[in-house]
Amino acid sequence: MSSGLEDQPPAGRPMRAIERPRVDPRGLLGQVIAGRYRIEDLIGEGGMGAVYRAQHTGMKKRLAVKVLHPEMLGLNEAVERFEREAIAGAHIEHPNVAAASDFGRLDDGSYFLVLELLEGEHLRSIINRGPLPVPRALRIAQQIAHALRAVHKLGIVHRDLKPDNVMLARRERESDVVKILDFGIAKVPVNALAATRPGLVNPLTKTGMAYGTPEYMAPEQALGEEIDGRVDLYALGVMLYEMLSGARPFDAESRVQLLGMVASKPAPRLSERFPLLGVPPRVEAITMRLLEKSKDARFATADEVIAALDEALAALDRAANKPAEVEMQRAAIGEAATIYALNPVPANPTSMPTARPPMMRRGQPLTLLAASGLLLIAGLVITAVSLRNKAALDALEDAAQPTPIVDAGAPDVQATAAADAAPAPPPEPARPNKATPDELEDAQAKGAPALAALAERYGSDPAVLEALVVAYAKEKASYKQAVRTTRKLLEVAPEKATDPDVERAMLMVANGPLDTADGAIELMATNMGSRGPDLLYELVTAPGIGKYPKERAGTLLKDPVVRRLATPALLMANDLRVAAPCSRKDLFDRAKVEGDARTLGLLKPMLVTKGCGMFRRSDCFACLKNRAELRATIDAIEKRLGK
Structure with a gap:
C-alpha cells in the first residue's frame, strides 16, 4: 500500500513543519477514529504522515487510512495536498484509480484521509528487479492510459505520475491490476475545488512553478510553463521506458542537471542504448513518441496511446503464433525427408526427366528466385512421398546430387591416378604455438606493439594474449583493442x-x-x-x-x-x-x-x-x-x- 506521503515538497515551494515533538504513529493502533474507523495495523510511514490498515466498524469493510503527522499541523501545503487527493479520488470513478471515500480531522486536529485498501506491490519494486517482458510492460502501460483517459476527461492532471504512485494490485484471479495513487499535487479544476471547499488557498496552478518528480517531468512541466494532460503522457513514456529497460531516459547527480537534460536533450533510443534487450521497433516508436520534447509531437490524448498500445499487443500476439505455423511446415517436410532417407538406393537413374534450372532475367527480384527454389524443393519432396517405388527414389537422389560421367582414359583421370600412386611428401615440422619466456619478457618490455607482433605469431598463447590485454588497458586510445583481445x-x-x-x-x-x-x-x-x-x-x-x-x-x-x-x-x-x-x-x-x-x-x-x-x-x-x-x-x- 502506498503512503503517497513524500519526504520532499514540490519544486519551487519549500515546506516547513511546525517544531513540536514527534508522535509515535503506533499510538493509534487499536483506536477508533472519527467514530467509525478502527485502526488495526501500521502499513507504512513517510515524512508527512502514516498509513494504516483499518476497518469500518459499521460496514465491516477494510480500508486504508492516511493520517497527517501532528507536527505537520498548521502547514497549509500538506493539508491542501490531502484535500486535493480526496477530491480527485472522490470524483474519479475508474477501476485503475484508487478511490478516496472520506476526509476529515481527528480530535487532536490531525487530518485523515480514507482510501481504498490495496494488496499488491508498487511498480517501483517490480522495476527494481529488472526489465519486464514486453507484453507485460505494454499491458501495464495500457491500464495506466485507460486511467489517464478518465482522469483527463474531468480536467484533472495528475502531475506526479511515477512507479512509486502506481500499485499493481492482486484480485482473486487477476494480477497486475493497475491502481494509480496520490493525487496530492494534481492540477484539479478550480470549480471542482470550490464546490468542495470554497476559498481554497492554493490550487497549485501558478505559472512559473514546477511541481512533480524531476525524473518524470515533461519539459514544459520542468520549465514551469502551462501544462495539460500531455505531461502525464510524458510520464507514462518514462515509466514505459523504465519497464522495458530497467533505466530512466535521464539521470543526473543534481536536480538542476536533470531538469536541464529533460528540457533540452532528446531521450536516448532504447535500441541504441540497450541493443541486447531487443525491444520491438513498434514498441520503441510508441515509447519515443511519448517522450517527445514538444508536447505537440506527442500523442494528443490517452485515447491515441491506448489505440497504439492495442496495435502493438496485437502484433506481438500475431508474432507469437507464427512459430507454431512454421513448426507444422517443418514437421511436414521432415516427414517427407525421413521417408527419403530410409530408402537409400544406388545412383544412375533413367526414368526421371532432367529439370532445367529457371532462367533469371536481368533485374528480376531475388525473392522470385527463392520462391522458384522452394517450389522445386517442394515438388521433389512430394514426389518422394507419393512415389514410394525404388525407381522414383533413385531419380530423386540423382536430381538432388547429379553424378558426372567421365572417361577413365582421359588425361585428367590418368594424372589423378598417378598422383595417388606417388609417395606422400614428409610432413613439415610442427611450429611452436607458445612464446618462450624470454620472448614474452622482451615483448613486454617493449610495450603493446611488440606484444601485438608476438600475438600474430602465437595467436593461441594465453600468456601472450593476457599480457597484450594488460598493455592495451594502460592507454585509453587502445581500450577497444583491449576488449577485442580479451574476447x-x-x-x-x-x-x-x-x-x-x-x-x-x-x-x-x-x-x-x-x-x-x-x-x-x-x-x-x-x-x-x-x-x-x-x-x-x-x-x-x-x-x-x-x-x-x-x-x-x-x-x-x-x-x-x-x-x-x-x-x-x-x-x-x-x-x-x-x-x-x-x-x-x-x-x-x-x-x-x-x-x-x-x-x-x-x-x-x-x-x-x-x-x-x-x-x-x-x-x-x-x-x-x-x-x-x-x-x-x-x-x-x-x-x-x-x-
Whole structure:
C-alpha cells in the first residue's frame, strides 16, 4: 500500500513543519477514529504522515487510512495536498484509480484521509528487479492510459505520475491490476475545488512553478510553463521506458542537471542504448513518441496511446503464433525427408526427366528466385512421398546430387591416378604455438606493439594474449583493442575470466569513455561466466565508478540471461540492494543461507535507527519494528563465513 506521503515538497515551494515533538504513529493502533474507523495495523510511514490498515466498524469493510503527522499541523501545503487527493479520488470513478471515500480531522486536529485498501506491490519494486517482458510492460502501460483517459476527461492532471504512485494490485484471479495513487499535487479544476471547499488557498496552478518528480517531468512541466494532460503522457513514456529497460531516459547527480537534460536533450533510443534487450521497433516508436520534447509531437490524448498500445499487443500476439505455423511446415517436410532417407538406393537413374534450372532475367527480384527454389524443393519432396517405388527414389537422389560421367582414359583421370600412386611428401615440422619466456619478457618490455607482433605469431598463447590485454588497458586510445583481445583470450582460455589482471583491465575499460565502456560491460555479461556478474556488481557498488557504467551494469544484473550465470551469493546481494526498504526483511531467511560479505555490507547499516524524514530523525527501516531478526540474520552469515 502506498503512503503517497513524500519526504520532499514540490519544486519551487519549500515546506516547513511546525517544531513540536514527534508522535509515535503506533499510538493509534487499536483506536477508533472519527467514530467509525478502527485502526488495526501500521502499513507504512513517510515524512508527512502514516498509513494504516483499518476497518469500518459499521460496514465491516477494510480500508486504508492516511493520517497527517501532528507536527505537520498548521502547514497549509500538506493539508491542501490531502484535500486535493480526496477530491480527485472522490470524483474519479475508474477501476485503475484508487478511490478516496472520506476526509476529515481527528480530535487532536490531525487530518485523515480514507482510501481504498490495496494488496499488491508498487511498480517501483517490480522495476527494481529488472526489465519486464514486453507484453507485460505494454499491458501495464495500457491500464495506466485507460486511467489517464478518465482522469483527463474531468480536467484533472495528475502531475506526479511515477512507479512509486502506481500499485499493481492482486484480485482473486487477476494480477497486475493497475491502481494509480496520490493525487496530492494534481492540477484539479478550480470549480471542482470550490464546490468542495470554497476559498481554497492554493490550487497549485501558478505559472512559473514546477511541481512533480524531476525524473518524470515533461519539459514544459520542468520549465514551469502551462501544462495539460500531455505531461502525464510524458510520464507514462518514462515509466514505459523504465519497464522495458530497467533505466530512466535521464539521470543526473543534481536536480538542476536533470531538469536541464529533460528540457533540452532528446531521450536516448532504447535500441541504441540497450541493443541486447531487443525491444520491438513498434514498441520503441510508441515509447519515443511519448517522450517527445514538444508536447505537440506527442500523442494528443490517452485515447491515441491506448489505440497504439492495442496495435502493438496485437502484433506481438500475431508474432507469437507464427512459430507454431512454421513448426507444422517443418514437421511436414521432415516427414517427407525421413521417408527419403530410409530408402537409400544406388545412383544412375533413367526414368526421371532432367529439370532445367529457371532462367533469371536481368533485374528480376531475388525473392522470385527463392520462391522458384522452394517450389522445386517442394515438388521433389512430394514426389518422394507419393512415389514410394525404388525407381522414383533413385531419380530423386540423382536430381538432388547429379553424378558426372567421365572417361577413365582421359588425361585428367590418368594424372589423378598417378598422383595417388606417388609417395606422400614428409610432413613439415610442427611450429611452436607458445612464446618462450624470454620472448614474452622482451615483448613486454617493449610495450603493446611488440606484444601485438608476438600475438600474430602465437595467436593461441594465453600468456601472450593476457599480457597484450594488460598493455592495451594502460592507454585509453587502445581500450577497444583491449576488449577485442580479451574476447579472443577467453575463447582460447575461458579460465582467464578469473585472472585478477584481466579483471582489473576490464573494470578500467568499463569505467572509461562511453564509446568503449559498453564493449567491456557487455563482455562481462556474456563472456566471463559466473565471474562476469560479480564484476558488474563491482561496477554498481564500487566508489569512483562513473554514472553510466553503474547504470548499465545495474540494468544487466536484472537480465535473466546474466542472472542465470550469477552465483547465489551474488544474486542475494543484488536482490537485497534493489529491494525496497520494507521488502528487505522478506529476504532475511535466504540471506542466512546464501549471503556473503556483500550482503553483510547491506544489512549492517540497517541497524541504524535514524537518517530519514524531513529532519533526518526518522528510522529509515521503521517497518522492521525491531531489529532482532536483522541481528539474527547478520549473526548467521558471520558464523557461516567464520567471522
